[in-house]
Amino acid sequence: MTRYFTEDHEWIEVDGQTATVGITDYAQSQLGDIVFVEVPAEGTSVAKGNEAAVVESVKAASDVYSPVTGVVIEGNPALEDDPALVNSAPEGDGWFFKLTITQPNELDALMDAEKYKAFCDSL
């Protein structure tokens, strides 16, 4: 399994044709306390760079973009009752959705962990 990152602070962990998407620890620390998450329903088509989910902190609502194009398999049901999982485990139990990847070549443009760390350090 390989994990990639976007400049919008999403992560995507790829396992064959399927992948799991969430927001990074950096993103959750910038957003602050998460009080609501809206994840896409099963069967939703998402396109690379387009809005796929919504995350709300006390202060504001933010869009979460899909790192690649695909079809949603599952939204994380745990976030409905416990949106704070995004704060406590952003890169684990606080994942947003799983999808089937339809354009695997889109992964090539994403950052690996080392590049993403350098990217965050430059901000």
Added chain:
Amino acid sequence: MSESEEVTELEKLPLDGWHRTRGARMVPFAGYEMPIQYEGILAEHEWTRNHAGLFDVSHMGQLIVEGDGAADALEALLPGDISALKPGKVRYSLLLDENGGILDDLMVTNVTEEGGTPRYYLVVNGATKWDDIAHLREHLPDEITLAHLDERALLALQGPEAAGALERTMRGLTEDFGFMEAKTWQFGELDLMVSRSGYTGEDGFEISVAADQAEQLAGRLCAELEVKPIGLGARDSLRLEAGLPLYGHDLSPETDPVSAGLAFAISKKRREEGGFPGAERILKLLADGAPTRRVGLALEGRAAAREGAKVFSGDSEVGTVTSGGFSPTLGHPIAMAYVDAAQAAKGTELELEVRGKRLPARVVPMPFVPHRYFRKGASK
């Protein structure tokens, strides 16, 4: 890469370094770099509701209006009965334009010394203070002086344990001191101006201190175990729960005191006599009722409606949300909106449009969370 030259010059608060040392995240607000949060908005919100929070509100404008006839001069600009305001008393009021539109909301305190020249202390919003100063300079008569106390910081200590912490620090200060009262206080070398007031719905105090002594005072207050520094983020969620409007969002020149639900700020004498800006229009709104009203909305579910969300009753658009967010105390989102008067009654079922969806909401009375101000003589 080229560096942009057009970076807005942000001012630093007197406590800038103090905030950063305590781990604050600083963001631009009202022309200043301000602490939005320290440990997190939810924790800070709950701390203030249960203990005491120290807020740096030094971005706000502190003004002195002084001179014989100062009360009358202020009454020409505000709808409050300033001449009836006794020394040591604080009143909420509104700076109005000629049409009765709201230029700012503010606190006015009579700080006249015994036998001295009439003197009033005004605290105005940070984002509007320069416009307010210009407006006051233009409209106050020449014999009335206006001073901007820009060498002073302003700290707010808010919460049910604020009085205990403050009394332990400055023994005797809270004696015979009710909500919307003010006094000067000498604390060591610090000349303080303290009022029992605030913007959280809790009991609390606002303390004006010389900017170069603000760090001493903030450090001393935060040494009390009940007191933690609290950022702007929690200040906003606390005031929203308390049903208190935020200028620039819930109040603007397009809103008037009656629509805004602030008719209490128009004193009885002023209703009878008029003579404040926009009096004709405002007195008519008081008599006939305003066509739109600021209301509180409780949302079902967890998705919040933010400023700008449209309000619907069936297919008809009946208003706009001006503030909204998650209420940490209630555990669901709340909002303030201006809606048509016909939809403003308590219990009215409405819908808010958020990201193309309709969220159900119900008109509820404000404050959303009861105020717990300290009234002298009232049982606890």
